[in-house]
Amino acid sequence: xxxPIYGFVQGDTIGVLVFAHDDMTIAGVIEKxxxxxxxxxxxxxxxxxxxxxxxxxxxxxxxxPNLTVDEAGLTALDRVDLRRRGAP
Amino acid sequence: xxxxxxxxxEDWLPLARKLDWTFRYVEERDAFPEEVSGRPWLPADAWASxxxxxxxxxxxYVRIQSDKETSLLxxxxxxxxxxxxxxxxxxxxxxxxxxxxxxPLAEFTAAVGNLRAARFARDGAWRTVASFGALDELRHTxxxxxxLHDLVRTDAQFDWTHRFYHxxxxxxxxxxxxxxxxxxxxxPIEFAIGTHFVFETGFTNLQFVGMSALAEQVGDxxxxxxxxxxQTDEAxxxxxxxxxxxxxxxxxxxxxxYLIDKWFWRxxxxxxVVTGFAMDYLxxxxxxxxxxxxxxxxxxxxxxxxSLAELGLERPWYWPIFERSLxxxxxxxxxxxxxxxxxxxxxxxxxxxxxxxxLRRKYPSSFSLYEPVWDRLTEGWRAxxxxxxxxxxxxxxxxxxxxxxxxxxxxxPDQNDATVVERDGRKWILCSEPCRWIFEREIxxxxxxxxxxxxxxAGEAPGNLAAFLSQYSGLRYEVWGKDAHAGAYPWLxxxxxxxxxxxx
Numbered sequence: 001x002x003x004p005i006y007g008f009v010q011g012d013t014i015g016v017l018v019f020a021h022d023d024m025t026i027a028g029v030i031e032k033x034x035x036x037x038x039x040x041x042x043x044x045x046x047x048x049x050x051x052x053x054x055x056x057x058x059x060x061x062x063x064x065p066n067l068t069v070d071e072a073g074l075t076a077l078d079r080v081d082l083r084r085r086g087a088p
Numbered sequence: 089x090x091x092x093x094x095x096x097x098e099d100w101l102p103l104a105r106k107l108d109w110t111f112r113y114v115e116e117r118d119a120f121p122e123e124v125s126g127r128p129w130l131p132a133d134a135w136a137s138x139x140x141x142x143x144x145x146x147x148x149y150v151r152i153q154s155d156k157e158t159s160l161l162x163x164x165x166x167x168x169x170x171x172x173x174x175x176x177x178x179x180x181x182x183x184x185x186x187x188x189x190x191x192p193l194a195e196f197t198a199a200v201g202n203l204r205a206a207r208f209a210r211d212g213a214w215r216t217v218a219s220f221g222a223l224d225e226l227r228h229t230x231x232x233x234x235x236l237h238d239l240v241r242t243d244a245q246f247d248w249t250h251r252f253y254h255x256x257x258x259x260x261x262x263x264x265x266x267x268x269x270x271x272x273x274x275x276p277i278e279f280a281i282g283t284h285f286v287f288e289t290g291f292t293n294l295q296f297v298g299m300s301a302l303a304e305q306v307g308d309x310x311x312x313x314x315x316x317x318x319q320t321d322e323a324x325x326x327x328x329x330x331x332x333x334x335x336x337x338x339x340x341x342x343x344x345x346y347l348i349d350k351w352f353w354r355x356x357x358x359x360x361v362v363t364g365f366a367m368d369y370l371x372x373x374x375x376x377x378x379x380x381x382x383x384x385x386x387x388x389x390x391x392x393x394x395s396l397a398e399l400g401l402e403r404p405w406y407w408p409i410f411e412r413s414l415x416x417x418x419x420x421x422x423x424x425x426x427x428x429x430x431x432x433x434x435x436x437x438x439x440x441x442x443x444x445x446x447l448r449r450k451y452p453s454s455f456s457l458y459e460p461v462w463d464r465l466t467e468g469w470r471a472x473x474x475x476x477x478x479x480x481x482x483x484x485x486x487x488x489x490x491x492x493x494x495x496x497x498x499x500x501p502d503q504n505d506a507t508v509v510e511r512d513g514r515k516w517i518l519c520s521e522p523c524r525w526i527f528e529r530e531i532x533x534x535x536x537x538x539x540x541x542x543x544x545x546a547g548e549a550p551g552n553l554a555a556f557l558s559q560y561s562g563l564r565y566e567v568w569g570k571d572a573h574a575g576a577y578p579w580l581x582x583x584x585x586x587x588x589x590x591x592x
Contacts, residue, residue, distance in 0.1 A: 004541070006487050006496070008496075008504045010502060011460060011461070012501060012504075013419075013421070013424045014427075014486055014487070014495050014496060014497045014504075015487040015495075015496035015497075015504055015506055015517075016484040016485065016487060017484065017485040017486070017487050017544075036482075036484035037482075037484070039427050039464070039468060039481060040423065040424075040427050040464055040482070041460075077508070077515040078515075079506060079507075079508050079517065081504075
């Protein structure tokens with residue numbers, strides 16, 4: 001099932017909508033968000049190790065990149081934040 | 089009085105302009121039902137002392153308006169040729185197109201709001217001046233439609249002066265959401281407080297006085313004349329607001345405060361786009377004077393807070409959020425809109441070294457947050473050929489606030505303020521705490537409206553950007569927004585083509 005998610009990337013000026021399958025990993029969602037905002041935010045080369053500098057959060061909770069969207073508890077129209085690892 | 093004597097103005101005017109009846113055949117509540125006349129519903133005595141300072145007669149109104157029309161048409165004849173306009177700075181013209189699309193037809197809906205007051209307002213003098221207000225607003229619609237229509241043949245983006253509100257462009261959806269409620273459907277009490285006291289006394293002053301000063305700076309005499317002519321009307325009918333507010337405060341202070349808080353916030357968000365873009369980004373930097381923030385502080389904040397204090401009202405509860413918004417919101421949304429410029433009908437300017445130095449000077453506590461975004465967009469142009477706009481453009485679907493319908497760009501680049509509301513298994517997303525507060529206060533009014541994302545999810549709008557622009561938003565390539573200089577700025581040196589690498 002396709003899950004529409006509101007994504008906010010640290011350093012960006014706007015939230016974007018991304019679609020993720022419920023069995024997609026959080027690492028995949030991170031890549032989608034980086035690609036979706038790359039025109040405005042330099043998050044490093046997509047598909048590279050630069051992704052490790054970023055972490056996905058739901059509220060204050062950091063979500064492990066190997067979990068799936070479903071396992072992370074994400075449902076339609078939830079908000080997620082992509083922030084630099086360790087950022088407050 | 090003899091037959092050859094003309095009645096003195098002061099003898100007949102009070103009766104002519106403040107005429108009320110004592111009803112015998114119907115109840116006052118039936119003649120002025122609360123659903124249409126507004127709340128608090130009060131007996132006629134409560135409104136008996138209602139007064140506004142102009143006291144204009146119909147003869148004076150017609151004569152003064154006729155003189156204004158004559159002056160304005162003279163300016164048009166002398167300076168309204170397409171060649172005069174084509175000589176103006178392209179960034180400035182983009183600001184004119186933004187103004188021209190968003191305001192004139194909104195003024196037409198304000199004619200409806202004034203006409204409702206002309207019938208259902210609770211005092212005769214209020215109804216009289218509302219009648220003049222309706223005539224004013226028709227004029228404010230017709231003047232821009234007339235003056236700017238001549239320019240369509242040389243610049244099709246000016247067609248959006250008329251087309252905008254008839255489209256599903258996302259800015260039009262946002263503007264309709266606000267103006268349909270405020271101008272078209274509000275009862276006379278909410279209309280008087282929201283439109284006359286907040287919107288016109290505060291924000292249209294900013295737009296019309298501030299922008300006409302800038303028009304003079306860039307040599308746009310036609311736009312300057314148009315704004316000045318309109319603003320003199322606004323100053324008169326805006327006087328309806330305060331005496332209405334005084335009566336409401338006396339009988340329902342909490343409701344008066346709510347209307348102030350609600351409409352100040354909603355007006356602020358729209359004007360941050362319409363005025364903020366023009367003053368701080370589209371105006372040529374060499375001609376700029378005060379910043380948008382300085383204009384707002386002078387024309388809105390000082391006067392607005394002084395008025396609230398005089399009336400014994402509190403400043404809106406979200407004032408610290410507003411102060412942070414004043415430093416950030418239009419920067420957030422301009423950078424976002426620049427990267428989605430094909431979704432609108434006017435062009436954008438990429439701020440270069442001079443513009444960014446000016447912005448740093450005017451916004452010392454916030455503009456540094458936006459420099460990385462502009463660095464990134466500039467890098468994009470450095471790697472692209474001039475004119476290849478879509479190489480430096482967003483492709484993801486932007487997200488929209490369930491109240492204001494503007495993109496989720498409130499907060500700062502470090503922390504976006506968007507917040508999700510969940511009720512009965514349904515979710516909405518709001519751009520800021522004040523939008524959330526208004527939404528939750530009147531959730532039955534707002535919850536069924538579909539923002540752009542919901543339209544896409546419901547299959548009513550295409551999720552593909554190209555189809556969204558051409559099939560849903562009414563835009564085509566010749567019209568949609570581009571970089572005003574096609575990305576060819578003297579300060580932007582490009583790498584040689586062979587040296588360019590694909591960006592990550």
